[in-house]
Amino acid sequence: MNSSATDNPTIGDLGEFGLIDRVRAQVGQNRHILLGPGDDAAHVSTNDGTFVVSSDLLLEGRHFRRDWSSPHDIGRKAAACNLSDISAMGGVATALTVGFGAPADLPVAWALEMVRGFEDECAHVGAHIVGGDVTESDKIIIAVTAMGDAARPVRRSGALPGDYVAYSGELGLAGAGFATLSRGFRSPKAAVEAHRVPRPPYAAGPQAAGVGATSMTDVSDGLLADLGHIADASGVAIDLDSHTFVVPEPVATVGEALGRNAMDFVLTGGDDYALVATFSSETTVPAGWTRIGQVADGSGVTVDGAAYEGASGHQHFR
Amino acid sequence: MNSSATDNPTIGDLGEFGLIDRVRAQVGQNRHILLGPGDDAAHVSTNDGTFVVSSDLLLEGRHFRRDWSSPHDIGRKAAACNLSDISAMGGVATALTVGFGAPADLPVAWALEMVRGFEDECAHVGAHIVGGDVTESDKIIIAVTAMGDAARPVRRSGALPGDYVAYSGELGLAGAGFATLSRGFRSPKAAVEAHRVPRPPYAAGPQAAGVGATSMTDVSDGLLADLGHIADASGVAIDLDSHTFVVPEPVATVGEALGRNAMDFVLTGGDDYALVATFSSETTVPAGWTRIGQVADGSGVTVDGAAYEGASGHQHFR
Numbered sequence: 001m002n003s004s005a006t007d008n009p010t011i012g013d014l015g016e017f018g019l020i021d022r023v024r025a026q027v028g029q030n031r032h033i034l035l036g037p038g039d040d041a042a043h044v045s046t047n048d049g050t051f052v053v054s055s056d057l058l059l060e061g062r063h064f065r066r067d068w069s070s071p072h073d074i075g076r077k078a079a080a081c082n083l084s085d086i087s088a089m090g091g092v093a094t095a096l097t098v099g100f101g102a103p104a105d106l107p108v109a110w111a112l113e114m115v116r117g118f119e120d121e122c123a124h125v126g127a128h129i130v131g132g133d134v135t136e137s138d139k140i141i142i143a144v145t146a147m148g149d150a151a152r153p154v155r156r157s158g159a160l161p162g163d164y165v166a167y168s169g170e171l172g173l174a175g176a177g178f179a180t181l182s183r184g185f186r187s188p189k190a191a192v193e194a195h196r197v198p199r200p201p202y203a204a205g206p207q208a209a210g211v212g213a214t215s216m217t218d219v220s221d222g223l224l225a226d227l228g229h230i231a232d233a234s235g236v237a238i239d240l241d242s243h244t245f246v247v248p249e250p251v252a253t254v255g256e257a258l259g260r261n262a263m264d265f266v267l268t269g270g271d272d273y274a275l276v277a278t279f280s281s282e283t284t285v286p287a288g289w290t291r292i293g294q295v296a297d298g299s300g301v302t303v304d305g306a307a308y309e310g311a312s313g314h315q316h317f318r
Numbered sequence: 319m320n321s322s323a324t325d326n327p328t329i330g331d332l333g334e335f336g337l338i339d340r341v342r343a344q345v346g347q348n349r350h351i352l353l354g355p356g357d358d359a360a361h362v363s364t365n366d367g368t369f370v371v372s373s374d375l376l377l378e379g380r381h382f383r384r385d386w387s388s389p390h391d392i393g394r395k396a397a398a399c400n401l402s403d404i405s406a407m408g409g410v411a412t413a414l415t416v417g418f419g420a421p422a423d424l425p426v427a428w429a430l431e432m433v434r435g436f437e438d439e440c441a442h443v444g445a446h447i448v449g450g451d452v453t454e455s456d457k458i459i460i461a462v463t464a465m466g467d468a469a470r471p472v473r474r475s476g477a478l479p480g481d482y483v484a485y486s487g488e489l490g491l492a493g494a495g496f497a498t499l500s501r502g503f504r505s506p507k508a509a510v511e512a513h514r515v516p517r518p519p520y521a522a523g524p525q526a527a528g529v530g531a532t533s534m535t536d537v538s539d540g541l542l543a544d545l546g547h548i549a550d551a552s553g554v555a556i557d558l559d560s561h562t563f564v565v566p567e568p569v570a571t572v573g574e575a576l577g578r579n580a581m582d583f584v585l586t587g588g589d590d591y592a593l594v595a596t597f598s599s600e601t602t603v604p605a606g607w608t609r610i611g612q613v614a615d616g617s618g619v620t621v622d623g624a625a626y627e628g629a630s631g632h633q634h635f636r
Contacts, residue, residue, distance in 0.1 A: 034368060034471075035471065035473065038474075038551070039407070039473050039474050039475075039535075039551075040372060040403040040404075040406040040407050040474070040534075040535055040536060041370040041371055041372035041403050041404055041406070041407045041409070041464075041466075041468075041471070042370065042371050042372070043368060043369075043370050043407070043468070043471045044368060044369055044370075044371060045367055045368040046364060046367050046368065046369065047367070048367070049363055049364050049365070049366070049367040050352060050361060050362060050363040050364065051361075051362055051364065051369055051465075052359040052360065052361050052362075053359055053360050053362060053413070053415060053448065053449060053463070053465060054358060054359035054360070054415070054449060055415035055416070055417050055449055055450050055451050055461070055463060056417065056451045057417030057418070057419055057451045057452075057453050057459065057461050058453075059419060059453060059455055059459075062453065062454065062455075063453075085358040085359050086358075086359055088358040088359070089357070089358050089359045089361070091359070095371070097371060097372070097373035097463055098373070099373050099374065099375030099417075099461045100375070101375055101377060101459075130371065131371060131372060131373055132373050133373050133374045133375045134375075135375050135376075135377060135380065135381075136380065137377055137380075141375065141377075141419075141459060141461075143373070143375050143417045143459075143461030145371070145373060145415055145463035146359075147369075147371060147465070148359075150359075150361070153352075153353065153359070153361045155353065155357050156356075156357050156358070157357075216358075217357075217358055218358060233356070233357075
């Protein structure tokens, strides 16, 4: 572990504090960050005296693979899934903390590329890393907490019968990309790229909150699974109209190549971090949102009035 | 992994959402928590429009051992090291997020005992768990982020020549306990217990901030190492007077039994989460604080005017 430092030092060469120093040099600043990394805690301001916060724990081999994704991509995706949660509350993320576990022989350059990926993804919303922790670990562990400002947080529990359902962002692309990579293929590129680095529609969250969305969540486990969380939390039924979906071209291609129904990816594929929300019937469908279904009395999520007979969304431990 | 549920179900039996439901039922509420676990993000209020935040990543086998500590103790300690960081800023923690990785065959009861440990430790300051994430992992991973209110955050960088150094809490007990357990012994109990569950002097943080502490940190890596962070950040030298320390009885006992200098544990033992701070010479030593040294021009930390010839503090990757 104590190999001498070289032009391409490992984390073990640099040590905990050496690594933290290099990370600090790479991290930016916004008006909310009163004190960034390097002290016992960071100090962050809010606009209205409240903040929203969300955490994710990402593990090598389970949530990402070093042979499939670059460190920059892994950083971007780890940031994206947390920033997306803040957006799904109708908020804008301002600050992140990152807990990082890594083997001592990991090149420092890998960690710094990952941090650059974090900062590049955070640039979409103006957030920065404000703190974290570093420890030695057999495999890479990335624990992210995102904090942000939300004037009117939109919960999962507010959907009402009569509301319509709409989404913004991409559906099925990342799932099709995962299926592609799992079979050892590297194209279609759009799908593979979407698995490596999702493109959440961050601005659509505050936009939906601004026009009074009654409930909202991001699609991380799959559209049906995540709408199931809204249906459960709101005590309502949701029915989707399959004819309203436009299957993205790369998703159709993957479906054909792998002999799978492309709608499976759209309805059950995770990791695209689209936003899905419900709106009162009096609310005009916001620009960039697509209406896909209806809220009614009852429970559960159906497609064209019936349970969907396809693969179900991802759930850990199952 | 899909063994049938029993009276003692595993995490694999319950699944991600089943486990989260049981955790939610165990988590309390305070006036700052506008929305707790179960949505995309939690919603937390602050008193003055700012908050402080700190993260730690704790790994089984590295930061805790299931054969040394109960799940309740592990939860308490994981909470303590984060709550202590907030206290070391002069703040009071209000909310925690917990990322939890665990093998599918871990009994649910273990996880819930750990959560109870978290909540019991949080009760010292009135904080609660407001969110988190659960994922499958070979070994247990606990990623904690604590957020809190601090009217006047006290940084590590404010120590000035002429200030005095004081600490509050315990020094050396946890380190002596670790040495004891490492040799296969289980007593003295006070030391072993201190390693399992530290007792940070949470209230001493806001107290020190209130009387104008110029710098402060908590002792997680060892007194000399953590004072080194203050000396570095403040650009000053710190000298400690060894005669001002009272070596706790169990620490003296362990030193004698293991043939080690008891002052090693006091000066370099980590994990007690004492607070150490600097105060202007005009400030009366606050109740519960012990004066142990002096700030001067220069750099580095010395004891009785000389470099300390003992074991150094813990650093990851070294």
